[in-house]
Amino acid sequence: MNRFMMFFALVILCFAPAKVLAHTPMQFSIPADGAVLNEPTAVVMLHFGDPVRMLSLDLTHQDQAIEFGFERNRQPTDHIEFPLPTLAPGHYQLEWAALGADGHRVSGTISFQIDPDAEASNPEPESESHQHHHHAMLAETSTELES
Numbered sequence: 001m002n003r004f005m006m007f008f009a010l011v012i013l014c015f016a017p018a019k020v021l022a023h024t025p026m027q028f029s030i031p032a033d034g035a036v037l038n039e040p041t042a043v044v045m046l047h048f049g050d051p052v053r054m055l056s057l058d059l060t061h062q063d064q065a066i067e068f069g070f071e072r073n074r075q076p077t078d079h080i081e082f083p084l085p086t087l088a089p090g091h092y093q094l095e096w097a098a099l100g101a102d103g104h105r106v107s108g109t110i111s112f113q114i115d116p117d118a119e120a121s122n123p124e125p126e127s128e129s130h131q132h133h134h135h136a137m138l139a140e141t142s143t144e145l146e147s
Contacts, residue, residue, distance in 0.1 A: 024100030025049045031112040036121045040087035040114055044068075044094060051076030052098035055105070059084070060093050076101065089114045 030045040097107040
C-alpha cells in the first residue's frame with residue numbers, strides 16, 4: 001500500500017465514531033464492583049451498552065466455585081440476570097466474559113463483599129430513576145423466588 005493510502009486510512013480511523021472502535025462496555029452491575037452488602041443479594045445483574053452473548057459467568061467465594069445455573073443466552077441482550085443461592089458472609093468474585101455486538105470478546109471481574117456488620121456501600125453511582133428501576137426489578141425477582 002502506498003503512503004497516501006496508509007495516511008488516508010489512518011485519517012479515517014481517527015475520525016471514526018468511538019462506538020465503532022470501542023468494545024461493548026458493561027454499564028453497571030448489581031452487585032457493583034467493590035460493593036459491601038449487609039445481606040446477600042438474590043440475583044446478579046449485568047447491564048451492557050449493546051447486546052451481548054454471555055460466554056461465561058463464574059462466582060467464587062474464597063476460591064471455591066459456587067454453582068448457580070448459569071446458561072449462555074441464545075439471543076443477544078443488553079441485560080443479563082441470574083438468581084443466586086443464599087450467599088454466606090465473605091468476599092466474592094464474579095468473573096464474566098461475553099461476545100459483544102462488534103464481535104469482540106469482552107470480560108471483567110466484579111468483587112463484592114457480604115458483611116452483616118459493615119455499613120453498606122455501592123461505589124457505582126446510578127441516577128435515581130435507574131436505582132428505582134433496578135430496586136423494583138430486584139423486589140420483583142425476590143417475590144418470584146419466594147413463590
